[in-house]
Amino acid sequence: MDQSLIEKVYSTDDFEEKGHALINLFSKHLQNTISSEKERVIQWSNPEVELSYWKDFLANKDPKAFFEEVLKRTTHTHHPKYVGHQVAAPAPITVLTGALSSLLNNGMAVYEMGMSPTAMERIVTDKLAEKIGYDSQSRGILTSGGTLANLTALLAARKAKVLHDVWNEGHSQPLGIMVSEQAHYCVDRAAKIMGLGNKGIIKLPVRDNFAMDVDRLEEYYGKAMSQGIHVFAIVGSAPATATGAYDNLEAIGNFAQKHNLWFHVDGAHGGAAIFSEKYMHLLNGIEKSDSVVIDGHKMMLMPTITTALVFKDGSDSHSTFSQKADYLLIDTEEEDWYNGGKRTFECTKSMMSLHWFIILKMYGEEVFDSYLTRQYDLAREFASFLTNETDFELAVEPMSNILCFRWIKPGENLAAINSINESIRQKLLDKGEFYLVQTKLKGVHYLRTSLMNPFTTMDHLKELAHQIRSIGKNHVKTIN
Numbered sequence: 387m388d389q390s391l392i393e394k395v396y397s398t399d400d401f402e403e404k405g406h407a408l409i410n411l412f413s414k415h416l417q418n419t420i421s422s423e424k425e426r427v428i429q430w431s432n433p434e435v436e437l438s439y440w441k442d443f444l445a446n447k448d449p450k451a452f453f454e455e456v457l458k459r460t461t462h463t464h465h466p467k468y469v470g471h472q473v474a475a476p477a478p479i480t481v482l483t484g485a486l487s488s489l490l491n492n493g494m495a496v497y498e499m500g501m502s503p504t505a506m507e508r509i510v511t512d513k514l515a516e517k518i519g520y521d522s523q524s525r526g527i528l529t530s531g532g533t534l535a536n537l538t539a540l541l542a543a544r545k546a547k548v549l550h551d552v553w554n555e556g557h558s559q560p561l562g563i564m565v566s567e568q569a570h571y572c573v574d575r576a577a578k579i580m581g582l583g584n585k586g587i588i589k590l591p592v593r594d595n596f597a598m599d600v601d602r603l604e605e606y607y608g609k610a611m612s613q614g615i616h617v618f619a620i621v622g623s624a625p626a627t628a629t630g631a632y633d634n635l636e637a638i639g640n641f642a643q644k645h646n647l648w649f650h651v652d653g654a655h656g657g658a659a660i661f662s663e664k665y666m667h668l669l670n671g672i673e674k675s676d677s678v679v680i681d682g683h684k685m686m687l688m689p690t691i692t693t694a695l696v697f698k699d700g701s702d703s704h705s706t707f708s709q710k711a712d713y714l715l716i717d718t719e720e721e722d723w724y725n726g727g728k729r730t731f732e733c734t735k736s737m738m739s740l741h742w743f744i745i746l747k748m749y750g751e752e753v754f755d756s757y758l759t760r761q762y763d764l765a766r767e768f769a770s771f772l773t774n775e776t777d778f779e780l781a782v783e784p785m786s787n788i789l790c791f792r793w794i795k796p797g798e799n800l801a802a803i804n805s806i807n808e809s810i811r812q813k814l815l816d817k818g819e820f821y822l823v824q825t826k827l828k829g830v831h832y833l834r835t836s837l838m839n840p841f842t843t844m845d846h847l848k849e850l851a852h853q854i855r856s857i858g859k860n861h862v863k864t865i866n
């Protein structure tokens with residue numbers, strides 16, 4: 387082993403020098419993006435260009451340029467004109483907790499490898515359980531993302547509701563889950579991983595507001611049963627990703643109770659509304675659920691990736707990955723809530739509870755209320771502005787901070803308008819002043835904004851509408 391190379395890797399002088407410089411660089415980046423908006427949101431470059439840039443960097447460039455170049459060549463969530471995907475502009479303090487987690491690198495699978503963050507994980511998941519309306523029997527975990535958390539919840543559901551020991555013996559009887567056709571694709575993926583196949587994913591149609599049509603629950607359930615499918619769970623979206631529409635959790639909860647189904651709430655995006663005095667009503671019925679997923683890195687100001695999965699009955703959390711068929715805690719035996727690896731899909735995970743805990747400690751739970759309420763209000767204001775403009779059309783009134791709309795030109799057919807909106811989005815991306823995304827709903831192409839940034843104002847959004855309109859008009863001129 388080249389000991390001098392190892393000494394270079396672990397040089398504390400070098401670390402101190404680079405660390406100080408990096409914090410300065412990060413602060414400048416935050417100032418430039420948040421307040422003065424000197425920077426563009428994105429400097430779009432195509433994948434082949436980017437690939438050759440970094441190949442060349444690895445071979446020829448000075449590593450000193452590394453951090454600045456990464457900052458330049460990525461998308462800036464702290465920029466108020468970032469209105470794109472559902473990831474937070476992380477609270478700066480969580481950049482530091484992220485660094486702490488990387489420094490200590492406690493793997494979190496067993497208590498000794500992450501004592502403090504394990505205790506914090508219990509505290510923050512207990513807090514979420516209380517807000518959801520669960521009692522002290524509840525237990526939660528933090529895990530690496532909504533996708534993994536939804537899969538974990540559905541595995542727990544199968545363990546709890548299917549009498550056959552599928553975990554150990556596999557299953558021969560067809561099993562199924564019910565979910566809205568607008569649910570995030572990861573639910574579909576989870577069901578496929580569990581071997582349910584297409585027929586085991588019973589997709590409920592949605593109403594005009596893109597929320598699950600709960601009047602059709604009995605019909606779809608009856609059809610599945612008559613085909614010999616044992617339906618064991620139903621998932622409510624809170625909200626669905628594309629449109630931000632919340633399913634009626636109250637109705638789904640009652641239905642689940644009636645048929646003894648596991649009721650899971652995918653609140654990856656908007657479960658955080660449990661903290662909002664104004665918008666918590668969107669989650670009415672969540673307390674009837676058996677499990678809830680909430681992403682920290684979406685509406686809770688944290689960096690990727692951290693998700694809470696909270697179970698109404700803590701023993702379900704303990705039995706999900708148990709190798710024994712019917713693991714139950716013996717009354718006299720101490721519950722080892724502190725050995726996280728037994729309850730999470732991952733063995734090793736980051737010390738993600740540090741983010742949740744420090745935000746709660748420094749700013750209190752009110753910060754989640756202020757942030758979410760502001761963003762949901764802003765989406766309503768933007769929607770009302772667009773509604774008053776004759777050349778814009780909403781897909782649906784927003785229920786969250788996600789808003790889908792399109793620019794329209796009377797007289798043009800659907801295909802032409804679809805193509806104009808697609809081109810608007812590409813031109814905005816090339817320009818790099820705003821970053822927004824797009825989606826297709828029932829064959830119609832929409833521009834889609836997730837108002838994640840706490841510094842975006844109506845002035846920014848009016849400017850966005852103005853730019854969309856002029857790109858749209860120019861486009862029409864060039865094709866006519």
Ligand SMILES: Cc1ncc(COP(=O)(O)O)c(C=O)c1O
Nearest residue numbers: 472531532533570625627654655
């Ligand atoms: C409703 C919903 N569920 C699940 C996910 C997936 O979560 P993650 O990206 O944390 O894996 C998303 C992501 O956008 C989502 O919106």
